[in-house]
Amino acid sequence: MNELKTKIRIDNFNFYYGKKHALKNISMNVPEHRVTALIGPSGCGKSTFLRSLNRMNDLIEHTRCDGTVVVDNVNIYDDAIDVVELRKKIGMIFQRSNPFPKSIYDNVAYGPRINNIKEKKQLDEIVERSLIRAALWDEVKDDLSKSGLALSGGQQQRLCIARAVAVDPEILLMDEPASALDPLATTKIEELIHELKGKYTIVIVTHNMQQAARVSDFTAFFYMGEQIEFDETKKIFTMPGKKQTEDYITGRFG
Amino acid sequence: MERHFQQDLELLKSNVIRMGSAVEQNLFNALDAVMKNDAALASRVIASDGTINQFEIEIDNMVVDLLALQQPVASDLRLILAIQKINNDLERIGDHAVNIAESAYRLTETPQDEPLMEIPNMAKIAKEMFQQALDSFIHLNALQAQSVLESDDRIDALNRGMNSKVIQFIKNDMKSIEGGLELLRISRNLERVADLTTNIAEEVIFHTQAKIVKHHAAEEKQKKQ
Amino acid sequence: MIQKKILSASVSSATALSAFFILAIVAVVMGNIIIEGSSTITWEFLTGKPTEGMTQGGIFPAIFGTFLLVVIMSIIGVPIGTITAIYLTEYANQRSPFARLIRFAVNTLAGIPAIVFGLFGLGFFIQFVGSSMDKALMPAGQLRWGQPNILWASLTMAILTLPVVIVSVEEALKSVPRELREASLALGATKFETIWKIVLPNSLAGMLTGGILAVSRGAGEVAPILFTGAAYFLPKLPNSLSDQFMELGYHIYIMSTQSPDVEATRGIQYATTLVLLVLTFALNFSAIFLRYRVRKNMAH
Numbered sequence: 001m002n003e004l005k006t007k008i009r010i011d012n013f014n015f016y017y018g019k020k021h022a023l024k025n026i027s028m029n030v031p032e033h034r035v036t037a038l039i040g041p042s043g044c045g046k047s048t049f050l051r052s053l054n055r056m057n058d059l060i061e062h063t064r065c066d067g068t069v070v071v072d073n074v075n076i077y078d079d080a081i082d083v084v085e086l087r088k089k090i091g092m093i094f095q096r097s098n099p100f101p102k103s104i105y106d107n108v109a110y111g112p113r114i115n116n117i118k119e120k121k122q123l124d125e126i127v128e129r130s131l132i133r134a135a136l137w138d139e140v141k142d143d144l145s146k147s148g149l150a151l152s153g154g155q156q157q158r159l160c161i162a163r164a165v166a167v168d169p170e171i172l173l174m175d176e177p178a179s180a181l182d183p184l185a186t187t188k189i190e191e192l193i194h195e196l197k198g199k200y201t202i203v204i205v206t207h208n209m210q211q212a213a214r215v216s217d218f219t220a221f222f223y224m225g226e227q228i229e230f231d232e233t234k235k236i237f238t239m240p241g242k243k244q245t246e247d248y249i250t251g252r253f254g
Numbered sequence: 255m256e257r258h259f260q261q262d263l264e265l266l267k268s269n270v271i272r273m274g275s276a277v278e279q280n281l282f283n284a285l286d287a288v289m290k291n292d293a294a295l296a297s298r299v300i301a302s303d304g305t306i307n308q309f310e311i312e313i314d315n316m317v318v319d320l321l322a323l324q325q326p327v328a329s330d331l332r333l334i335l336a337i338q339k340i341n342n343d344l345e346r347i348g349d350h351a352v353n354i355a356e357s358a359y360r361l362t363e364t365p366q367d368e369p370l371m372e373i374p375n376m377a378k379i380a381k382e383m384f385q386q387a388l389d390s391f392i393h394l395n396a397l398q399a400q401s402v403l404e405s406d407d408r409i410d411a412l413n414r415g416m417n418s419k420v421i422q423f424i425k426n427d428m429k430s431i432e433g434g435l436e437l438l439r440i441s442r443n444l445e446r447v448a449d450l451t452t453n454i455a456e457e458v459i460f461h462t463q464a465k466i467v468k469h470h471a472a473e474e475k476q477k478k479q
Numbered sequence: 480m481i482q483k484k485i486l487s488a489s490v491s492s493a494t495a496l497s498a499f500f501i502l503a504i505v506a507v508v509m510g511n512i513i514i515e516g517s518s519t520i521t522w523e524f525l526t527g528k529p530t531e532g533m534t535q536g537g538i539f540p541a542i543f544g545t546f547l548l549v550v551i552m553s554i555i556g557v558p559i560g561t562i563t564a565i566y567l568t569e570y571a572n573q574r575s576p577f578a579r580l581i582r583f584a585v586n587t588l589a590g591i592p593a594i595v596f597g598l599f600g601l602g603f604f605i606q607f608v609g610s611s612m613d614k615a616l617m618p619a620g621q622l623r624w625g626q627p628n629i630l631w632a633s634l635t636m637a638i639l640t641l642p643v644v645i646v647s648v649e650e651a652l653k654s655v656p657r658e659l660r661e662a663s664l665a666l667g668a669t670k671f672e673t674i675w676k677i678v679l680p681n682s683l684a685g686m687l688t689g690g691i692l693a694v695s696r697g698a699g700e701v702a703p704i705l706f707t708g709a710a711y712f713l714p715k716l717p718n719s720l721s722d723q724f725m726e727l728g729y730h731i732y733i734m735s736t737q738s739p740d741v742e743a744t745r746g747i748q749y750a751t752t753l754v755l756l757v758l759t760f761a762l763n764f765s766a767i768f769l770r771y772r773v774r775k776n777m778a779h
Contacts, residue, residue, distance in 0.1 A: 054665060056665065061572065086667075087666065092661075092662075092665035094658055094661065094662065096658055098656065098659055098661075100662070100663075100677060101681055110663070110666060110676070111667065111668075114666065114667060114668050115667070163662070163666065167667060187257065194258045213322060213325070214259070233323065
């Protein structure tokens, strides 16, 4: 497992909401083409951490951070970084599926169009490929002009995944992607994550420990803004190194 | 969409089958070594026990990971629990095969050729039982597993018969005391193999029918008596 | 227990009574206007000019004038209001002094009585802007812009309705879920692309509603145009921005207070009021319909 290539290297990362110290000295190496799960109780900072990885936190006023987040040898918090370009490389899937109130086709084509891909044939190809990759193609191929909002919750979330992969990112950040879905739709999303990791590096925040266990290769346990433990998921769920981790995953917390 | 958990489960199952084949190979070779008085074959069995132990550890880890990470339920859970026990049973059958091979090896060093008495019979039944049990696991076939349970009594009877025969044999010729003891050991090991094989069959029935056969069997026995 | 029941029953009947009272007022007002006015409404009334000192004839110049006022007002007011609202919600730092100042100004504007806008229009647009333009553009002594006309009236009206536009567009923009903006930004869209392609299309329904509500408010106001462009009596239609115009609300006001024979205009007053009401309601309903259509389109 040691030969795994690191995709994202986080070093001594701190994050503050105003005076609140939300993330404390986080350091971890997120391996390439693996699924890394972030778990921990509400308010532990896992979502904040996820959103730090594509600088979505920049949108919130009165926040600041220090430390480095290095993606492919580039510190994304460097002043010279173009955040817009960065976000093309790092896709994000949100907790509530949020397709645009547009057709399925236009949803998936949104990112490519922003990147100035105008040619119909090329867009058609990207849309089809992305929908196939998100395991949604078979269900929607006959009516791509249907509104994305007319799909079921699970389908909407897969549409969002298709939309994210359409811009060819290298990393996918997922913020509780299945928390609003029924068990069957959840299983589909989990399977999809399993398939996507061949092509992308995935970081997923989940409230559902079992989900973290099922889908991830590595797991980080966060508590009160600190990274308590980061290890192979197998290790975390069979022989965690810290008592706090053990207490959390066995439900003996607090 | 097939869940990748199902693939993991299939992989686990196929590992058990591979381990079962390795154990089968060793058991059969050990028994052949007894029958043919073949020291080389016996040594081979003894040497290859490491592979089986390796299998056991690997399957054990897979079982723990699947339980911890996939939270299996219903038939998946029963299969994994059954596999955990079958894994244990197979490993011990492997150990008994080694014991038999060791006895076979020592028999080749005794001065005279001992009559094998009930051993060929027992070996035949044990082989059949083992093949049946493994087959019933591969196909998760409860009926086939059921037939394994019935053969166990025959082995037990033959094993009991061996005792008196070996005593008679030793009485006739005190020089054959070593060989006689080895024969008894082989017989006892075979009896244990049959017991463990029966366990495997019971696990298969547990998995397929979710009913604990051992207890039912006990009740039925009580009724008969 | 019984006391509680009595209390509860009396509260529920009291509230129902108040609600019924509102309904009754609407019914009486509408009924009165419809009964008194509908008999006068004819095709000639709608398309003709007023004659015989406004005791006879039609009200077409007033309908046309009202329509023109509303259109020019919207062309000027809606874009300015929309852009201001976009700045306030999307770009301004919500806690910055500048944004607060703008918000304060908008609120103040909303609280100013309509007649003050009329006076402002007279003082600023006609006497300052208009007169300056005349001095610069026209031969000496000639008045063209330095007098009441439809342009100044529309501008005054635009300022009056600006707060309505700003507030309703702001509401519409805020109603676009954060998730949609984030989804767009996360795909590598710039802020402008996100506003242009996601926020604006998704708040279109709300913005349209806001715009139309502003328009319908404007259509019903008389005070701002009193000094800035409405004509007492002008049987011809305006053909330039510097012309005066007739307007429905003003026309009603004139007929009911300034007419030489108020009694003789009674029927026309009711009919004109009915036309004004129908126009205002039509605008409101079209706002509702537009919003419904846009929402429906989004969902399919």
